[in-house]
Each structure stands twice: as C-alpha cells, then as structure tokens.
Amino acid sequence: MDIVINKKSETKKDNSNVKFAILAVFIILVLSAVITPIVLQNDTFYTVKIGEKILENGIDMKDSFSWHDLSYTYPHWLYDVITYLIYNAFGWLGVYIATAILSCILGLTIYITNKKLTKNQLTSLILTIGVMYLGKNYIAARAQLPTFILFVLTIYYIEKFLETKKTGYAIGLVVIPILIANLHVAVWPFYFILFLPYIAEYLICEFIDLELFIRVRIIWHMIDLKLAKREKNQDRIKSIEEKLEKEREKLLKANQLRIKRRENPYKIEMSKNKNVKFLIIIMIVCALTGFLTPLGTTPYTYLVKTMNGNTTQNINEHLPMTLINQKDILCIIAFFIAFLMVTDVKIRLNDLLLISGLIFLLLMSRRQVSMFLFVGVLVINRIINYFINKYDKENTKKAIKAMISLPGKIIIISLLVLVCYKIVIPKVKNNETFVDEKVYPSEASEYILENLDLGEVKFFNEYNYGSYMLYKGIPVFIDSRADLYAPEFNKGKDIFNDYIKTVGLNVFYENTFNDYGITHVILHKNAKLNLFLTADTRYKEIYKDDYFVIHERSEYKQESSE
DSSP states (O other), X not given: OHHHHHHHHHHHHHHHHHHHHHHHHHHHHHHHHHTSOSSOOHHHHHHHHHHHHHHHHOOOSBOOSBSSOOBOOOTTHHHHHHHHHHHHHHHHHXXXXXXXXXXXXXXXXXXXXXXXXXXXXXXXXXXXXXXXXXXXXXXXXXXXXXXXXXXXHHHHHHXXXXXXXXXXXXXXXXXXXXXXXXXXXXXHHHHHHTTHHHHHHHHXXXXXXXXXXXXXXXHHHHHHHHHHHHHTOHHXXXXXXXXXXXXXXXXXXXXXXXXXXXXXXXXXXXXXXXXXXXXXXXXXXXXXXXXXXXXXXXXXXXXXXXXXSSGGGTSGGGSOOOGGGOHHHHHHHHHHHHHHHHSOOOEEHHHHHHHHHHHHHHHHOGGGHHHHHHHHHHXXXXXXXXXXXXXXXXXXXXXXXHHHSHHHHXXXXXXXXXXXXXXXXXXXXXXXXXXXXXXXXXHHHHHHHHHSOTTTOOEEOOGGGHHHHHHTTOOBSOOSOGGGGSTTTTTTOOHHHHHHHHHTTSSOHHHHHHHHTOOEEEEETTOHHHHHHHHOTTEEEEEEOSSEEEEEEHHHHHHHHO
C-alpha cells in the first residue's frame, strides 16, 4: 500500500512540474515576442546589404558602401548572410519574426539553464522574466542577440562538464567559439572570460593547499638536516629533526583545518574540482578556433584594435556606465551585496569572481549591461536558492501549486496581458513601422536616387542613419560600422574623428568638406551643423521634409558647369 501511495505522490509531483513548466514556457514565449522592437536599429540595414554583397562577391575584405575605398573585416559575416537570406525571402517582416524567435530562444535558454542549475522552477521563471524585461533594449536584429544565447549556454556547459566530465559538454564548448568567431567576432575574446572564474578558483585552491610557508620551512629544515649530518653534529641533528617533526604536524593540522573549513565555510565556498584541469585543455583548444573563419586573424586582433581606437570614446553604448543613471542595475547590485551581507547565504568563489567581473565590465562599458543581466542572473538565482533551500523550500512548492491552479492561471495570464498591453500600446500609438521616418531619411533617400547622379556626388551624412543610406544604395561618408572608419583598421585614416569634430563644430566644416571633396550634406533638421549651413550662402537647400534637409555646396555647381 505504501508503495502505491508513493508512486501516486511522485506522479502528482511530476504532473505539477510539467504543468508549471508549460505555463513558464508560455509566459516566456509571449513576453519575449512582445518585447521585440518593431523599429529596426541602424546596424540591421548594413547587415542586410553586407549579406547580399557576400553572397554575390564573397568575402573580399573591402568596403563597397562608403566612397573612401577602405578595407573591411566583415566581423559578423555569417549573421549578415543569414539575415539577408531571411530578408530576401520575407522582407523586413521576416527579419522581425526571426528576431522575435531569437528573443524567445534567449528567454527559454536563460530559464532552462537556471532551472537545471538550481532545480527551482519558480525563481528561474521570475528571474528570467525580470532580466528579459530589463534587457529588452538589447533585443534587436543585431549579431549580439545570438551570441547572448551562446554565452548562457557556455556557462551551462562549463558547469555540467565540471560536474560530469561528459564529452558532449566538451564538444559543445568547442563548437560555441567557432560560431561566435563567425557570427560576432567582436565578442569572441569574451568567451574565454567565462572560463576564468572556474580556473581562478582552482588555482587559488591549489595555492592555499600548498601551505607554502610551512613547506618552505620544512624544505629549509631538511637542507639544514643534511648539512648537520655531514658535520656529524648529533645535538644539532636531533634539534633539527624535532623542528622538522613539528612543522610536519603543523602541515597535517593545517590540511585537516582547511578541509573542515571547506566543508562548512563562513561565506565563500571553495572547491578544487579536478575536472578544471581538463577545462583548461578545452580552453586552449578553443583558443585555436579563431582560425576557423574566413577572416584570417581577425578574431585575435579585432577587439584589441577597437579598444585602442577612439570610437569607444564617442559611441554611447561603449562609454563607461554611471550607476546613478541606471537605477535598475544599481538596485540589482545593491540587492546582491545586501543579500550576501545580511543573510547567512554562502556563495561559490567562482560565482563571486564571475559576478564581480561582470560588474567591472558593465562599469567599463554600458553595452556590457546585457552580459550582466543575461549571465549574471545565473549567480543571483543560485544564492537566492541557497537561502530558499535552507529556510523556505516548502513555501516554494506551495507557490508552484497555487500558480498552476485555475485561479492562479487566471491571475498570471491577466498580469501577463497587462504587461504586454503596457509594452504594445506605445508602439500602436506611435504607429511604429520597421523604418522610422523620424530616424531614417526614407523620403530624402528616394529624392537622392531620383534626382542626383550617385557617380558624381559625395555626401556628408550623420553616423546614425548612414546604414540606411547605404542600404538604399547611396555611398556614405560614415555609418554605424565605427571600426571601418578608425585608423587602426585603415592605415591611419581617421575618418571617424574627422566626423566627430565636424558635427560637433570643433573644426570649421568647410575644411573637412574641402579635404574630402564633399558635394552634398544631408542632416537632421535639428542638427547643430544644419543651423550653420542654412545661414551659409555657399550652401543651397535643395530638399527638405519634416525631419531631414539636404544642402548642396556651391563648389559642386561650379565643377558641374565647368
């Protein structure tokens, strides 16, 4: 009878888990799809155009879309090709749907990884919803989106490999950097950063286990003992042997005390997992995967060149983050620190190193907020579950049962509908489309194509919409491929800096226009430079709509008449 009851209880428990998993997947899929933006980002336009070019001409390491005759590294060539194929078959709607699907995959990957590592469906769902909502600004048709998924999987494969040492996880860890090197080479080095906390923990444990000071004294006494034996000084030999025995006893006691402390640490848990040795070998193998790309040595040089350049100092997402301006992230960090200090939860050393590294990265660059959210959530979930498993495990089970009940489902779905409504309504009110005419010069581009000879004109344009212009087939002065216009990538040509100085009015615009042979200038109506050109008699306004203005230089007319 007892066996039957236990089987029924176990079946009921399994049904509860399955029902909750279905509910969780439904919530994540709906939310992930809804937060996908309709308006395309500037990078998406050049992505499509570059993908088209690669399929037509291959990877020639040359740029065809500006009129500067530059070299180009094709840092996310595979993503560009895939995106173009989707666009070619289904248009911008297809790109939007593909982005929504990747968003859903990211949400599910975060949830499943959290659930498998912590065995808690409830906290995994809540935290996944939280980070997906906070990270919605990073959901876009850009190469970064698939790499987020790959980074989360990296943590999962590392954890499972250290736990089981199964070959499948090792193979996964080797395949991921190959994909990243071809999908988004700029973040390829960050893959190896995810290994460092585990390796650092192992090395720290190895150093502590050495008991270096005691061992040095033992070695010193052994050398001293050999000298004493040569001298045949019995009194000295006896004295040294006694000291040597005391040091060995100290070493034994230190080892026993260390084992005891590791079994029940005060705050930081440390373990010397022997599988880390094999993880280091995997990491070394992965370091060679950068050659498995048509880009040559680009995976090894791209990030270094970018960091040494001036583009990171002028692009908003690369600037250091001020915590007070990012209150959601500030609250998460404050919660994390307070939770560790106030409660008696313990944290693994590799988790502490990982979350500390992610905080350091996000302070260095705003764009790393995404890594902090999507990867750091794994650490936060683990420490929350340490507390729950110790003090309140039963209430978690009760909460899950309540959520899968009929009233619970009604409440949850109602809340989901409300959140989705809050997200969707602004999009509807703003009548959002894939190409925002306030941001991208769609009408102005049509005017250019219909009225100007692209073989003769040289446009000076702004950074944020250059990608749209090149997508329309108009050669540009600059676009959001910042590295392309940096001297580190193009033999000293600092086009990016010349652009920054010109639009910031730090230099006289005529000097820049003369140096580059500019014939036409397209600007936002509210651009500072537009105010000066409007008042400058050397410029004629040949086009204006609600958002953009095109100016023609008088030199162009003189050259044309000649």
